[in-house]
Amino acid sequence: MPSSRTTGPSDLMGKGPTTRARIIDDAIRVASVEGLGGLTIGRLAELTGMSKSGLFAHFASREAVELAVLVAAISRFRDGVVLPAVREPRGEPRIRALVKGWHRWANDSATMPGGCILTHAAAELDDRPGPARELVADAWRQWNETLRRAAAIAVEEGHFRADLDTMLFAFQLQGIILSAHQSQRLLRAPGTAARLFRAVDALIDWARPVPGSARPPRRSRG
Amino acid sequence: MPSSRTTGPSDLMGKGPTTRARIIDDAIRVASVEGLGGLTIGRLAELTGMSKSGLFAHFASREAVELAVLVAAISRFRDGVVLPAVREPRGEPRIRALVKGWHRWANDSATMPGGCILTHAAAELDDRPGPARELVADAWRQWNETLRRAAAIAVEEGHFRADLDTMLFAFQLQGIILSAHQSQRLLRAPGTAARLFRAVDALIDWARPVPGSARPPRRSRG
């Protein structure tokens, strides 16, 4: 059985792309723990068992390594969290799938021993202008929009009340996610996972239609 | 009028402590934007107009600079956010004061142009064992406990329902705070402040006693 690499290419190409993917694999692990600032040519060379120049030949600059790592991580996030969730039923189940997918993602210590690399990068880059910052910011904006649209769909389905502020809901849900990440990684608080899902339950309850003023969902109106 | 330095000492001592405080002042600004990893002896020397060795003489090591910065920031946080809030009336007003104090703190671009330095440090250190990590983790644990106790007091006052899970409430409130910080600093989303306070309103509403099953608050029982 081959490695569990997700950046891995096929066997049809030369060994260049495969070692490049292996470098990025290791780089993601490093950046997960120490941040993008921990991505050093010498360090990555040591990790992959290559020479500095041999490793460096795969990239144009150190910044290119950083960007490649972010692009790979964002791609993994889409494939591992967002896409599986949109295959779930519309409305509340999809929202729960998004949260569950994120929880799996952030706790996969094999590929990211230091927790979500994009959360780390978000804090690291939020005041450092440049392409890396824009990459991460756009990824988080997309994630926020994914959450908002999922909430809007839940409104359409009648799972959530019609006057729900979907932007506020996305804001709240993202807060739960960030709080869980900090509780887990920094505070090492026991029972964090349970608290995460309880908070999601509470938020979803809060977003539900008020029993008295129930209306038929949009789909059954036609 | 002297500078607005909060780390500032009295005029009774030599000039040593005052320059040390000035160094830490600048260091907090740097770390707010670039993180603790951006704290370089050469950089701080350039910022304060000193020589590297002259600056370094005030600390035992680079790590000592890092710790001094964190201790100073945590002290400022207590004085600027926590202490003013506990002087507010018990219960819901105090909770709102905590949030408002944090919002002021995180948006004081004069002392922290890159947002809350402790939020930045939390993400930066969460997987790097050492005294700096413990310092930041303890500070956040204390903040979490402050939020939880404020919620417990609100329960006592009858502002919140008796069966409220105060740990969950602190978790949720911290999530709102972190979401607001990310929305502000990374996404640069307009209307973030308004959304922060709307989310707090919603959370407090959610924590309130259910109108039908109202009980007299604990204090008026005696």
Added chain:
DNA sequence: GGACTAACAGATCGATCGTTCTATTTTACA
């Protein structure tokens, strides 16, 4: 005002940073 001390500057150290150069090895292909 002279002696003592704290505060600071200047020079320098070895290590590591990103990067570039030239060699050498390995792979792909005809």
Added chain:
DNA sequence: TGTAAAATAGAACGATCGATCTGTTAGTCC
């Protein structure tokens, strides 16, 4: 199997890192 190309290694560059040393200035106290 020979050959062009791709992949990697080795050595070296200037810059900066944290840290140490020896001087020199500036403030304090008798």
